[in-house]
Structure formats: C-alpha cells, structure tokens
Amino acid sequence: GQMPGWIQQLLSPIAIRVPLFNPTPLLNVLSPLAHVLFQPLLLLAWLMVGCVLGLCVLREVLTTGLAASIDWSLLRGDRWWLLLVSYLVAKSLHELGHGLACVRYRVQCRELGVLFLCLAPCLYCDTSDSWKLPSKWQRATIAGAGMIVEWILATIAAGVWLITQDGSLHSVAASMMVVCSVGTLLVNSNPLLKYDGYYLLSDLWGVPNLSEQGSDALRALAASALSGRPLERWHTDAPMVLLATYALVATVYRTFILGAILWIGWKVLVPLGLGLIAVLLTASLLFGLLLGYARSVRRLWREVLLTESIRVGRWIVFFIPCLLAAAFVVSVPLPSVIRVRGVSDYQDKQPLFVSQSAELIYAAPVNRRLPAGALLLEFASPESQYELLELRGQIATLEQTLQQLRFRSTFDPSSAYLTPTKVEELQQLQARERVLLREIASLTHTAPHDGYLLAGTHVVAPSLTAPRDARFRHNLLDPNLIGSTCDRSTLVGWFSRREHMILTLIVPEQDIKRLVVGMPATIGWDANIAHLGRGKVVRIAPEPILETPPELVGDATLLSERNAQGVFLPSKPHYEVTVEVELDSSDLVPLRGSLATAQFALPAQTIWQRLVEAVRNNLKPLS
Template sequence: MVTLADSLVSSSARRLQLRMRPDLTAQQQRYLGQLYWVVKEPVGLKYFRFQEEEYAILQMLDGQTSLDEIKVEFESRFPPQKITVEELGQFVGMLHRSGLVIANVSGQGEQLSKRRTERAWKEFFGSASNILAMRFKGIDPDRILNWLYPKVRWFFTVPALIICLLFALSALLLVLVQFDTFHNKLPTFHQFFEAKNWIYLGITLAVTKVIHEFGHGLSCKHFGGECHEMGVMLLVLTPCLYCNVSDSWMLPNKYHRAAIGAAGMYVEVVIASICTYLWWFSEPGMLHQLALSTMFVCSVSTLIFNANPLLRYDGYYILSDLAEIPNMRQKASTILSRKLGSWCLGLEEPDDPFLPQRNQALFALYTVASSIYKWFILFGILFFLYKVLEPYDLKIVSQMLAIFSMSSLIGMPLYKVGKFFYVPGRLHQVKSKNIYVTLSILAAVVAFIAFVPLPYRVICPLELRPRGAESVYVHVPGILEEIAVEPGQKVEKDQPLGRLYSPELDLEINELEGQVAQEELRVKVVNSEWSTYSDRSAAIALPALIESLKATKEQLERRKRDRRHLALVAPTSGTVLPSPSVPEQPTLEGRELATWSGSPLQEENLGAYLEPPTVFCQIGDPTQWQADIVIDQDYYEFLEEGQDVEIMFDLLPGKIYSTKIEDIGPEMEFASRQLSSKGGGDLMVAQDSTGAERPISTSYQAYAEIHDDSGVLMQGLRGTAKVDARWQPLGKRLWRWVMRTFNFRL
C-alpha cells in the first residue's frame, strides 16, 4: 500500500515491488567470445538468454530496491556504461511479461490470467498454422527416462557411435554397389503407397518417431540435462510422440547441445541401416514390407526434414548451437523485415545490439530460402497425399488439409503486416518515394504474371508400340512346344514362328474321329435295312442320323482347324518383334507352377501354357515406332496436331526423341496394363464390373511417330512426353491449378 510519504517521492526513488523468482536457475555460457547467462523458468519450461549486465539487473530486483538505486549500482559495477531510468523501466517490464519476477502488489491474478489466455491463443494459432505437425502436451517422462537410460547408456558412447556409423556406411555401400538390383526390387510409387500398405507406413512412422524422440531425451540425460515434457504429435495425420529437450540450452558445451539435437537422426540412421539388410535378404511378405517402409520413413524424414536447417527441426538447432546464434530464425526474420522496411517503405533501421552485425545479407537470404523451402515441402506433402488418396476418391481430405495449411501460411503474414501498420504514427514514417517505387515494381510483377505468355509444356505418360506391325495371336490354348524364331529375325509370309501342343485337343479330335466312324457305320446299317427290308422305322431314323453325322463332321473339322492354328505362322513379311513383356506373377500357395512371364519368345517359357488372346510376337519394321500418349482432359484443349514433342523413356533416361503429334484420337475407354498404376505406370485406373481397367479421369490418346535406327527401342516401353503447347501466362496456369485442385463436388 502506497503511503503519503511514498507519494511525495519520485517514482524512480520508490521501492520497486518486484523481486526475482527464487525458483529460477541460471547457467553461465559463452557465445562468440562473450559471456551470457541462460535462465530457466521451471514451471513453463521457458529459457532466456541474458547478457551479464542484464542478468545483474535481474538479480538486483529483491522487492526493496528502487530504480534509482539499481541505476547507481549498475553504473558502478559496469563502468563506463550508462543506463537511464526509462531503459530500466522497459527492461523490468519485459522481465515481468516474461514471468521472471514476482510483484508484491494486489491485482496480479487478473493480469496473469489475461497473459495466460493470450499465450493459449497464440499456441492455438501456431498449431493451426502447421496442421501437418500438431503438438499436444502430455506427461513428464523423467521417471521413464531415468529407468531406461542405464540400459542404453552404451549407445551414446564414442565407441558405439563409431561402430554404428560404420554399420550405416556398410548399408549405404550395399545399396550403391547393388544399385541396379536394388532399384529393380523397389516397388513403384502406386504399389508402395496403395491402401493395403497404409497400415505399414502408419505403424512405421509412429514407431520410428517415438524412438527418435526417446533418442533426444536419453541423449539429454546422457549429457546432464533434464527432460520434463513429452506429448503427442500428429505428423502428417499419424500419431506419434515428441520430446521437449529445451533443457539442453543449459549445457555450457555447444557440441553436447548439437549432439542432443542429432541424437534422433542418429537413432533413425541405425534403424534404417538394420532395415536395409532385413529388406535385402528377406522374401516378400509382412517383414519385407515393414523393412522397406522403415527405410523410406527414416531416410526421407532425416534428409528432407530433420537434417535440413531451413526447417525448424533438428538441423536448425544443430546449426544454431554450432554457430552460437540462439534464436537464429527469429533474428534472421527480424533482419529481413528491417531490410524490407528500409528499402520498400523508407523506414530507418533502429540500432539493435542483439542482432548479428556481420553477414546480415546471409541471414536475410536464409529467411527467404527457409520460407521458400517451407512452401515447397508443404506443396510436396499435399501433392503426395493428393496422389495417394486420389485412386480411392478421398481427394477431399487432401483438399481440406490444403485449405487449412494455405490459409494459415497466407493469413499469418497478412496479419503481421496489418499489425505493423496498426502502430500509431507508423504510416507517417513511410516515405512516399519508396512506397511508389515498391508499388510500381509489384504492379509490374503482377502484370508480368497475369498477361505475359510464356512457353508452356504439358507432361503426359506414354507407351511405345511398333508402328504398322501385325500381331501374331494365340487363337487356341496350348502348351508352347517350339520357338522357331528369335527377336530381330527377318521372316517371310507364312513362315513358321512357333508351335503349341494341346493334349486335350488331340484327345477330343480322336474322340470325334471315333464318333464319326460309329455314326457312319450306323447310317450305313440303317440305310441297308431300309433298302433291303423296306423297314419303315429305319426310314424315319435315317434323316436324323445323317444330320447328326454332318454336325459331328463339322465339329471335327473345326477342331482340326484349331489344331492347325497351333502352328503359328507369319501373317506378313518383316522382322520379328517381341510382344509386350508380361510381369512375373508370384506362385500362389498350393500351386506347383507359376504363370509365364516376359515374352513368349524367351526359351524359359517353353512348356508354358498360352491362352487366347496372348500375343506371341509381332511382325513389323524395327525402325518405325509409335508413341501412344495419354492426355488428361484438363490439358486436352491445349494440344493439337503438329505440336512438337520431346519423349524420354524410363529405361533410357539419357536419350531424348524429338517428334510431333500426328493425330489425336477419341476418348480412351480402356487403359493398357503397362500404363496403369497397377502395372507400374502413372495412369490412375479403376476396374469396372467386367474386370477391365478404365482411366479414373477422362483421358484421350495422341499419337507420335518415332524413327529409331539404333535398335534400342522395344515394345511396351513406358516414358514421358513433353508437348510444347500454346503459350500461357503464369497467372492463368496458377488459376487453372487452383480451380482443378480445389474442385469440391457437394
């Protein structure tokens, strides 16, 4: 309570009713050659970094000292530095807002409640702005970590680190040395991310991230830190744990802090290395799929997210510790905003001793690169979810996530800009010359994006097939007994190509021949009875017997004709071309033989059972090919005959074929197995009631001729076509993308 004597004394000379919280702990550290104090607030688990002079002021707040006394004490302890009472008041206010001091006055509960509400709303908006990685506070894991640490202490020793890194290097060398085999064993994108594998990916992501976070917590224990917060995090819609190891900031050794930041990646690298060997040596099955999922999750998350300093994950904190720049992202953003304010608005840059004074351009570029990479990762995740969910008509999920994520990324900067100009007198500080130049540049950029047409390429999947070739079909099922030609061999019309053998057909022909003989004999007997004895019953039965004999002979002739069709001959003169390769099918349990694979011309398929309408081979010109290009309906209007096309095949990545669109066909009804997502292609398909595969999206086919004298092209090659379509402004492309992506059908 303020007395009359107190009211007659200046405010700076009155006793300051604030004192330093007794539960705060502090650790002296050195950053860039200067001494600092890191203060830990144990209730909210917040950490603050103060210079030695600032920490001294905090210690002077004992509830009995006035601002004037603090000023005198400060200037006597840190000559020749000077400080004003106003500066002291601002600093003490910051300490009070940060919760580092206690006020010995009434009415503090209302202020603390208001501050807590503001902090809760801030955390809520922060979580909403990052919907793909939302955190929810949980338990204090200190007891769990204390129980677990003695059992895994060895894992964080130097010998264990060396052994684990050598083991990871061996797994990497295995992949590099056997890269071709490794690549061939990998499933396609759609095979890996099909619905039946979602459970594997979800379990893998959840388990690996839990172990990752325990790696952080246990390493923090190993180096003498504490961990008092572990909660649930939704990472790309998958529940897993997070571990708050902010207590590592209390450690004086920067390399120990960096090691704690890298511990999670260290654990994931070891897991990925183990799973590399498990996947390599295991047969297809649940273990095989789990190992592959773990390899993918650990490697991709480590490279793209955790190790990258552009995102605020492990790599960022490691770089911040090693560079000895706490709050590096915040300082870099402040530097960029100050530079933009100076260049675009003409605002003067106030002195800030806490910002880095050297290499400020690099910090500004870091902020720009970080923002671009964040947008890139967000688009990548949303596009990934869109592609995975599209075949199951769940695009609405990815679209809703995109709306929430995009609105937060766009809305937050707009809110900050509005808050910046909301400060009274801020608009009067803006220089008109700078703002006019800035608006002119922005208008020019917008006009360029909206109106200036630029080259536009449409990317489409394609399949290669011989141009004008005639297919040799299997018309009658049988066992492949003989292959008389090989790919690339020249043949003449009616030249034998191969022969099938059908025991069932031979048996049926023998039975029909016997039946014909019996019926002929019966007709002869009945006819004799009629001629000799004028048997009236024989006269009645004879026409039916003759008709039955005729039908049996016709059936016998058809089956003999089928037997002749077992001999496969060339329908025209030309070169033998292999048919599209048939993928290998796994042997089903309970069967002794697997279905044939590859091309029927391969010797290992001798003895295979071929059914109609299998293509045995094709006869054509090996230098003339045709690319069947699939055009999605969204791009159909931009393509026309005569446009230039660049074609690159998946198996020939270094070779580009230039050609033109010759013809654009009608709407596709069915999709080829090679192009369909189920066959490893990029065309999304769905099966109809008859079992046929149809494109999910309305698609059309275009045709382009390819001339090849090298002889490297083959039937069924998949590839990508880049069609030079009509020029379009960037703005129109972006608008079309938005309208296509966010097309909600209610």
C-alpha cells in the same frame, strides 16, 4: 494477440501434434543405453563405419546403376506396409534419440506424443528444457540426437543392403537408407526449417529464438528503410544483417516447401478421389500463410506509422521492386510436361480363338520365342470325336451297302435304281466328315512364323458381391488350368512377332487438346524402371472412351467408377491416344499388358499461364 493453440494446429495441418504421456519413466529404464549411445569414441566409430559403408553403396550404385541396384518394383501390393513400417520405426527412434540425449545430460523430457508430419504419423519428444543447459555443445547434442540415431540406422541398413540379395529385405534396407540419409539431409538437418537443424544452428551460433530474432531484425531494417529514421541500436545475439538475411531466406524457402507440398498433395489426392481433402489442406495452409504475412505487414505498418510520417517515395521505391520480383516470378517460363498412364500391346498380334467348346490339353510356354510350325495350342472335343467315329461308321456301312448293290445289279437290274440315292447319301456323309475334320483340325494352332504366344485379355478381379463363378476367373494359358473347358469363340491368347509395339494411353480431357499426332513421348514401364523407351503419337481418338482398360482399373492415377451395368469407366472424360513405341534390338521388350507412364514435353509455361488455364478448366463460362 496470440491465437489459441488449437487454431494454430488447424492452420498448420502439415505438422499436427497430439500429446500422449510423460516419457520420463520409460527413459529412466533406458538410461544405460543413453550413456553408451552418446560416448564420443562410439559416435566417432559409427561415423567412420557409416562413411565407409556409404562409399561402398555409392560404388555399387555407380557401377550397376541406381535402378538396377534398388529394385523398387518389389515394394508393391502387400509389401508397401514394409516401407511404411520402416519409415515409422526410423522417425520414432529419431525422437527416442532426443529423449535419450535428455537423460544423458539430466534434462527432463516432459512430453511424448504423435506428430502427423504431412499426414504421416511418427513420434515427437518435447526437449524444450534443454535451453537450461549452460553448455551449447550439450544443447547441440540434444538437438542433433535424432540425426545421430538415423545415421546409425542408415549405417546398419547400408550393411544389410550390401550383404543381401534382391528381395523384400534388400528393398526395405534401401528404403531405410533413403529415409535416414536423404530425408534427414533435406528435412531434419536443414536449418531453414524449424526442425533439428534449426535448433542445432541456434545452439552453435549462440542465438536463442533464432527465427524470432531474425524476423525482428528484418522488420527493423525494413522499418528503417521505409521511414528514413536511423536504425536503432538494440541488443541482438548476432549482427542484424545476418539475422535479417537468415529470416528472408528461411521465409522464401518455407513458402517454396509449402507450395511443393500443396502441388504434390493435389497430384496424389485428386486422382484418388480425395479432392475435398486436397481443397481443405490447401485452404488451411494458404489461410495460415497469408494470415502470418498479413500480421507481419500490419506490424511493420504500425511501427513505421507511429514513429514517422509516411514517406510515399520510400514506399513506392519499396513496392516497385516487390512488384517487379512478383512479376518476374509469375512470368518466367517453366518446363511443362504431361504424364499419363497406358497399356502396352502389339500391332502385329493374331488372335487365337476356340472354334467350338473344347478341352485345352496343351499350351506352349507363354512369352517364349517359338519357331515357325511349333505347336501353340491343342484342344480336344469329345463330342466331335464321338461324332466323327459315328460318322465314319455310317460311311463304312454305306460303302458296304453300295458295294453289295453294285454286285447285285449284275444279275438283278432293278437294284441299280437304288444306287444313285445311296451315292448321294454317301457324298453327304463324306462332306460332313470333311467339315468335321476341319473343325477338329482348327482345334490345333501352330505358329505361322517365328513369334511368341501371349496371354489373352486381362482379367479384372470382380467385387465380392459378384456371382461365385465370376469371382474365380483365371488366365486360360495358366499351366495349372490345362484340362479346363473353353466355350466356343473364347479368346484364349495371341500370337505375335513382338516387333511392333504400341502403347494405348488414357489422357484426361484437359490434356488431350495439347497433344498432336507425331509428338514424341518418353516411356517408362512399371516392370522395368531402369529402361526408358521412346515413341510418337500416331492416333488420337475423337471420342471419349466408354470403358476403362481392365489393366488400369484400380490404378492410383485414374479414378474409375463402376456403372449400373458393372462396367468400369473414368469418373471424368478421358480419350485414347495410341503411341508407336520405338524398340531397339538391345531393348528388353516389355510384355503385352505391361503398364507404363508416358511423358510428353510441352512448350514452357509461366505460372500466370498455368493459373489462367486452371481457372478456365475449373470455372463455368459466364453465359
């Protein structure tokens, strides 16, 4: 029998509906907009304007490159909510378009609610009463109204993107174009998924309940082939072969989409520490999928068994191609890659320490090329200056005393016995003066060769429960901090030619054994997505890391936990891999501490090999 609705919702967690209210009063208020929006001439105008602006956008992208045209790096941190809001607005207006189309053709829209599509919330509108309309073109208009609204939004976003400069508005317009164009083409307009494109095809083809008729036609053809009985002539709104072909293609495509959703879910949720949600989502989807397949096979079995005796030969002929197809699918080698996160650094960098507690009075510009001999850092130590003045006063006094002793020794020989003692005291003071001058000189750092001044260690923002003085730490080379005091042996910065860059990767334990020294890598930096670098592995650490690099603390792909000592470390064993980056003279050299993703191409693996490897990595060995 039919399963209860709440069970069907649990078995399909990628599309959960939550009814809210009857939107008829709201739609009646917006009825003037509905009559204007769906005027044929106005729709034609939007179509033409959208095509023209789309060509302009395409020309801009082809001229400057996709990464250079759309600066996605601006959509980070607190700007991500702009992207989320644009998605919610687009999908909500999409559903409102269906409701306005119902008002336009006097069809009642009974329900408005929230649809969690792949856990992303948006509105939905119940337009099931549109089947009562006699005109298939009116039904098709209601089915495609959401796509019409998204086309209008994409057109407006394209215009905004073309007339604005780089910034948040420019990037949000780009994201709106993608959501309302590419997203509509792949999801809403796709007739293989039960969204707008499906209902549009059903109305224009004149096949009500297209999915059900297709499934019935496919099952009837399969039953005829397995039982040997002639195909019964029963009423369908389209040729059975076409309906069965549609059902078969749609089933394969939907299974592929579910698999892709599961794969993406695992890739996103597990690194965030949400593995339990990924397991529940996978179990729910797989159980619902397998239950649907089992019910279809059971129904097919009953139809064949009740009408004809089982013909073993036909079943064997049927299952052998199925098994061969399954074996082919799991044995086809597929590309295999490893993607891991890392931090950029320079091999030839020289540390710049503070030799004693001192005040920073000058710092050269960071990441700007400086000539040899240029002043990098200058510190001042009032204590050392005061000690030097006091020491020089003592030296001057002692020199004057020696001069008087030498003068007195000409007429008082006994004075000569004091001279060696005073000379020794003077030598000690002068030695101390030389040491003090060297210490003061060490407070000034100059460039030994052409190069760049780099910031010191990355500072991780501590928790709010940390001591107050630990919550306000900054980069010491910040121009606003000139005049601050640095403790002895503090690492203030680095000096480097920036000619030999390395990338320190943090690789999980299950992937480290697949890497070897000399393996090439493709590198993409977060701050410059338009550029892909190259490199090769030069070192693989034999032991797991004991601390997460500060730059990667909080990274979505690397789950780190704070231990009792307040040190961040990965939740699972990770190893450090060093990659030597190949820099060309034309490359834009990334800054030290830049985050990057390295990709390693591995030998192709079949689905079967991946399943076996996953089982070995996740199950305990039998003892």
